Amino acid sequence: MRKVGFAVGRTSTKWITVRLEDKVLIDDLIIVGNGLLGVVRGVSYANPTMSPYSPFTPTNVEAIKAYEYQNANVELYGSINRGRFDPRILSAIPTGTPAYKVERGDLEELAFIENPIFVGEHPSSKWPLPLDSRAIDYHVAVVGATGSGKSHLVRLLVKELVRTGKRVVVFDHTGVDYSPYFRDQVITDDNIFPDLFSLAEVMANKVLGKDYLDDAEVSLYTYLYSEGDLEKVRNFMESLGFGSGEFDMEAISKLREISPMNINWDDEPFIATLRVVMGYLKRKDHTIAKSLFRLAKSGISLSSFNGRKYDINDLIDHILDEDLTILDISSETLPIRYGIMRGVMSGIMDRAERREDKLNIAIVVDEAQVYAKGQPPTGALSDVARRGRKWGIGLILVSQRWVSDLDINIRANINSVVFSSLQSSSDLDDIGKIVSLGDIDTGILGTGDFYVTGLLSPFRRPILMHTFGEGS
Ligand SMILES: Nc1ncnc2c1ncn2[C@@H]1O[C@H](COP(=O)(O)OP(=O)(O)O)[C@@H](O)[C@H]1O
Ligand SMILES: [Mg+2]
Structure with missing residues (x-):
């Protein structure tokens, strides 16, 4: 921890302003006093002698510098009590309370959520971000431009979900994003007899x-x-x-x-x-x-x-028996892929309802724009989005855009959005309708940088994450 300033102005239980004595950047994590945790959402310079309304024109630059100061706007995530994070803040802190920048190792010992999963770290503190795997049942969307690192992120997520005991099935639209990474778990669509x-x-x-x-x-x-x-x-x-x-x-x-x-x-x-x-x-x-x-x-x-190994029913048996199934759906024509996806979605829901038991399964659809809006499997996907939670069936949908790629009935049932740079600012506005976004800046994101929002975030509020690299 390094002291970077102190609270000034009007403090609240949601935001504080920190007068900076040292450098901080947007998305840096901040600890205030002895227990509030927050994040820098904005940094600004001010100088009373440079007021646009001042009639005096300063001439001595050195003298002017002496009046200059820098503030950081810090959004508060919650408080730390006896080694545990608590999202509630019940009282404001006094002005003058010191503020510290979180550095490597500062948060490692703290308990945030039970059985966390890890796919990346907070960039400046290198803190491995504990994500809440219970959020999967409430459905997750991963959204970002091509090349932003979505499929890489989801591969990490798949490994973590399997590690923590979830069943996972992945629809690999391209056949190159998952199949080569999980070779032993692949079933190709030319081995499936469609309905x-x-x-x-x-x-x-x-x-x-x-x-x-x-x-x-x-x-x-x-x-x-x-x-x-x-x-x-x-x-x-x-x-x-x-x-x-x-x-x-x-x-x-x-x-x-x-x-x-x-x-x-x-x-x-x-x-x-x-x-x-x-x-x-x-x-x-x-x-x-x-x-x-x-x-x-x-x-x-x-x-x-002729000679295909699985019909849709066999396929569902297989999926429910294995920890992980990758369905490579890259070789059949679209109507057959649609049929396979529709069959698997509704078949899994059927099984759960017949068994009346939670299946504890995550269904991943990458390149979801091909399937999740106005296409034959869209209805079955919407049905899982609406009713899957009850049966422990979670969707992870991966696409480039939010509004134009995902049906409204699907979007309305998603409770966590992980997003990188977005092509359309209206997407950000619309995401803000289902998860709290506050005042984040998505202009600065590179490959592997994502804001984690909604239930998946340990804070339920947006936090920047950089995914772990290849081979970790
Ligand atoms: N955190 C990361 N570290 C290193 N390389 C990454 C990281 N995230 C993504 N990449 C690389 O960036 C490229 C694009 O990633 P990919 O997941 O295919 O993007 P998308 O699915 O969003 O189009 C790939 O070569 C991938 O290996
Ligand atoms: Mg991809």
């Missing part, structure tokens, strides 16, 4: 046209029943009451017992199936012809779905 609805979406979006989503879906179910045997295709459609058939529950009941993982997916028999199904659905001949050409030409290969 049939997502497959139908791929076909409709990419090939047939959005109006034919139903045709694609019905054809997939029919294929599931028939494996492309045209006799069975017709039987199936007839048993649904199409053509001259009469409705009969048996085929539908049988469908339930067939796993898409256990049949052989083949492109030509599927095209033939689609042909027959569209006929039963009374599509016009030219529409059917067009669909067949498009599908034949599309290069979508159903046979690539």
Whole structure:
């Protein structure tokens, strides 16, 4: 600790002004008297002889210097009582109370929160910042420009959460941000059998046209029943009451017992199936012809779905059995990734509700802008954001921007925001609606610098953190 000045002016339980005798910088931690802890939010020079309203123009520069002084605005975080931090301050301190700058080692012995996790340090004091892992259940957003160090931060966070006994699943959108760092825990999306609805979406979006989503879906179910045997295709459609058939529950009941993982997916028999199904659905001949050409030409290969190791249910079993699962979703098309994410989100919620037990799991979505606003998994993400806390299911969403990347229903349920330099000042204003921001200055942040705000911060108020380096 180094004395840097003393309290002047009007002191309060939230802010004090420190007359500086020594240098301090923005974000330095300050101890006032024998127990208040605070942070420098602003520094200013003043000189009564330089008042813009003074009629006298000073000429002797040396003499003027003698009147000059420097103040620091210090926001108070709380008090230190018998080795413990307490966010309450019940009374103001007198003017003249000395103020000290916190230096390396000064706070190490203090107790802030139970079972803290560590991903970085406060820059000037080198104090390893104890973060509150209970905040994860209340959802965390990590926001900042590309290259600001978000994925690096989240890798550190993942390791800490695993260390403290949480299950973690990470959606690695790029396949390079997590998979190479946790090699033994990776499952790639080309090993996951998507749900049939997502497959139908791929076909409709990419090939047939959005109006034919139903045709694609019905054809997939029919294929599931028939494996492309045209006799069975017709039987199936007839048993649904199409053509001259009469409705009969048996085929539908049988469908339930067939796993898409256990049949052989083949492109030509599927095209033939689609042909027959569209006929039963009374599509016009030219529409059917067009669909067949498009599908034949599309290069979508159903046979690539043969031999996959996990369906969504197996995947959820795996996630709940392991400490850490990295889902590399970088190779499949977007609709399939959407389907996997949607399935995993709602599946995990389902399991929790069925077991009626907390799952103690964190779900990380990096590059969340691709998923968390106006996309197929957005609803499932919002649902976890709204109801996950009850089941110990926490979201960690990582994106470049706040308002434009994250759905309002998701944002409204996030209780900690960790942010670096932001591209839009309106983002900062909006973040201020859900966590206390006070008067921070985000103009000065470099790679690895983040303000930690909300429940994750040991103070519940913003504190600057620099993430630990590579290999720590
Ligand atoms: N605290 C740090 N110390 C050293 N290098 C860092 C730190 N934080 C991030 N980096 C590096 O900066 C680069 C960008 O980080 P990354 O996490 O990929 O950014 P983002 O995900 O925000 O785009 C990476 O090469 C990363 O290793
Ligand atoms: Mg990244």
